[in-house]
Amino acid sequence: MNVTEILFWILSALAIASALMVVLSKNPVHSVLWLIMVFFAISGHYILLNAQFLFIVNLIVYAGAIMVLFLFVIMLMNLNTDTEPQKNKWLKVAGVVAGGCLMLVFVAALKSSGTQQVQMGEGNIGLIENLGKALFNEYVLPFEISSVLFLSAMVGAVVIGKKGD
């Protein structure tokens, strides 16, 4: 077991444990803080894959900007443990059964594909130069068309956010 593998297992355990805490903690602010932890762990995985650009973007955009927005919204709405709505007991049981079934299927599906392993620490597919080349050669059409998506989202934000009807 070399250093990369040890790091991989530590980061994976951290990601899964933090993700569980996001769901389990009663206080929404704690949930968001755990979510930031998940993003850090996943960014660590990107480093292991030699994808520095994705690492930095993930940290800046998700762990930074979006999570700060989350925190602001939660704090402005003053949500805390008491305001969490009480859910029906049967609803919880149904949720556990449904989610458990899905997990069972996925574990079964992925268990049998155990031999495939990703390259770690090598390969330069995630470097910004190669990413840019792929984006502007092979994937230029989806890249351009996604501008329509963002434009419609912006128009929507203005329509919803503007004062008056």
Added chain:
Amino acid sequence: MNVIVLSAVWGVVMMFSGLFIADKSKAKYVAIAGLLVLLVANYFDLHHKFLFASSIGNMLQFESFGMIFVTIALLSTLLYVLLSGAAVEKVGNHAYEYFALLFFVLCGVGIAASYNNLLMLFLGIEIMSIPLYILTGADKRNLKSNEASLKYFLMGSFSTGIMLLGIVLLYGATGTFNLVIPAVSKASENMMVSAGIVLLAIALAFKVSAAPFHFWTPDVYDGAPTVFTSFMATVVKVAGFIAFVRLFENAFGGMTDVWQYTIALIIAATLIAGNITAVFQQSVKRMLAYSSISQAGFMLFAVYSVNAFAKEGILLYAAAYCLATIGIFAVLIKMKDFTFEGFNGLAKQQPLLALLVSIFVLSLAGIPLTAGFLSKYYMVLASIKAGGLLWLIITAMLCAAVSVYYYFRLIQAMYFKEGDANAIDVNPRFKALLVVAAVLIILLGVYPNALLLDWFHIL
């Protein structure tokens, strides 16, 4: 490609005309002009004359099936704007932006009808969905509209996440985003492909509101401003079906043993849930929401039975369903009261309107001589040709019989109940357009080949 580019451009044109034209009642004329431009562009698309090169990476494929559907979608949208354009302007202050968002949706429809790559499928579905989240909440003072918008947004983004996971699993197994039939050699990869297919089926079933992923539909359709419900329930929903059919035919057609039975169960659940719940509705708008779920059950037969017959059937179904539903919603917008009682005695006050609504309703119920009958017939026949399950077809027949009950309640309210229902500001132009829609429904029911299906083979 022409339609995809020009609809996005015309969305921008709409916004700029909002800047320069102060009178917001002019918005619908700009939109109608745009739709005519798009129809011309679509004509060139159909004949494979592209104004824009699009061959990069072979990500879009312009086959006659998708392009004819785009024609149907554009004509339906034109009818929709002609009938209900004035109602769009009454929703709020941003008439031009609402129309711009509708044009962005049409861009998404164009992509959904021609994608040849899972990335483009994702973009197409998202470009169709995001403007709709906003249009659902366009009536800002109405709490129900706000609630519907938030619900739709949260559930929709959740289903998008499921779709992305499915795409990722397929990419992991095949190493490409292209729509190729996965050449699965190892059993391990087969598992990943199967999981991916199931997740994609779930996400698309959500978008077309098939049971058991339909719970958002009644609330969203009921809460959204009625004009936008009309658009959502027709053009966008049918475009979701085209994406669904193209994905399962082009990519997974050779693996029917993996997914066909699951789709059969979804069809049965959709038909039963949609029809039984529709019986108990008191509001016509909510009844139409459930009716759209039950119609989705029939349209899913096209996904179930992957053959050329199903493709013709879904095109006919798209035309019949869009025409009839847009017509009913156009009348509904003019009513003061959306309950069944609100329609009491409409036949005395507005005999022509009542007759036209009856024709639309009969088509939705699938009564012979209308396009609705023939499209249901095509769907069932396609599934029989694909070696369909007998219990599924019997369920479909029984559910079609149940649907007659709630559709005829509307006719009963209009003709056989006393009341003073009256539609507000109905002008002769509105009536003439509705007559055109009704005549088209009957003509499609009598001459489907000459009007629509032959084009599928000619082009």
